[in-house]
Amino acid sequence: MSFEVQELPDVIRIIVLLTLSKGTKMQKSQLMNRIDRVCTGYVCVENHDLDEAMKEMVAEGLIVDNEGTLQLTDEGARLGKEWQSLLLKKEPIIEVVAGLLDGSITGLVVVISELIAGLAPAIAAFAAFLTLAAVAITNFSSFLLGGITADLADMMTLQTLMNYSLSDIPDKTKRDKSLLLTKHLFTLLHKEISRSNIYAAMICGTTTFLAGSMPIIAYLALPRPFNIFSSLMIVATVVGVFLVRYRSKKTRVHWKVTLFETVAIVAIAVIASLILGGVA
Numbered sequence: 373m374s375f376e377v378q379e380l381p382d383v384i385r386i387i388v389l390l391t392l393s394k395g396t397k398m399q400k401s402q403l404m405n406r407i408d409r410v411c412t413g414y415v416c417v418e419n420h421d422l423d424e425a426m427k428e429m430v431a432e433g434l435i436v437d438n439e440g441t442l443q444l445t446d447e448g449a450r451l452g453k454e455w456q457s458l459l460l461k462k463e464p465i466i467e468v469v470a471g472l473l474d475g476s477i478t479g480l481v482v483v484i485s486e487l488i489a490g491l492a493p494a495i496a497a498f499a500a501f502l503t504l505a506a507v508a509i510t511n512f513s514s515f516l517l518g519g520i521t522a523d524l525a526d527m528m529t530l531q532t533l534m535n536y537s538l539s540d541i542p543d544k545t546k547r548d549k550s551l552l553l554t555k556h557l558f559t560l561l562h563k564e565i566s567r568s569n570i571y572a573a574m575i576c577g578t579t580t581f582l583a584g585s586m587p588i589i590a591y592l593a594l595p596r597p598f599n600i601f602s603s604l605m606i607v608a609t610v611v612g613v614f615l616v617r618y619r620s621k622k623t624r625v626h627w628k629v630t631l632f633e634t635v636a637i638v639a640i641a642v643i644a645s646l647i648l649g650g651v652a
Contacts, residue, residue, distance in 0.1 A: 381425035393452030471579025479584035512577030519569040
């Protein structure tokens with residue numbers, strides 16, 4: 373199955389992939405009820421439409437039909453995950469990268485600032501975690517509001533493209549069914565997007581706080597010079613291992629290129645923050 377959506381069975385197959393993508397088995401009658409709920413009471417899909425889509429998915433090796441019990445194959449599960457990532461943004465890439473990067477930069481800036489200023493431990497701890505909490509909350513709110521806005525805009529664009537493709541179906545009955553099913557499918561997906569963005573915002577905020585708090589705690593808890601060395605090592609480990617490895621894996625770019633980009637961004641951000649802090 374390709375990502376091209378041109379006929380009614382293609383829309384049905386998307387619903388099947390999303391429904392069965394968690395590895396669950398489902399009777400064909402249950403799947404029909406699920407599609408009926410997507411239609412929200414409208415009769416837009418009939419049993420023969422579902423049977424046609426199921427035959428195509430079995431022929432393509434996407435599902436296994438065991439006497440009416442349906443389950444995704446490995447290839448079907450992989451494709452279902454891709455559709456989830458496309459439609460529901462369930463792959464935590466940007467939020468994890470932003471959390472690790474912003475947290476590491478904040479922690480490093482705080483440690484260097486405290487080292488230069490030489491504040492008392494109590495004041496240093498209060499200022500450090502106040503700064504870190506502000507960055508984490510900012511990331512949370514940015515991903516919550518900005519993410520919902522961006523994802524809904526992307527979904528509207530995708531729905532428009534799918535509707536444009538489905539409008540070429542010669543059979544008016546199938547064309548109307550396809551457009552109606554797509555409309556109700558995206559209505560449900562709009563609700564899922566809000567839930568997914570709440571999770572994304574929580575992941576980003578939590579990752580930011582954890583990535584920034586570890587070097588700060590090490591700096592405040594350990595004696596000199598072990599605190600400085602430990603803090604720098606923690607930041608280097610988070611940036612050089614976890615962040616670079618994660619980015620390289622998700623973007624399929626060689627880790628050396630990713631490492632150079634990441635180190636350059638962290639260095640520029642830290643130097644700029646220290647300069648601005650000194651001017652202020």
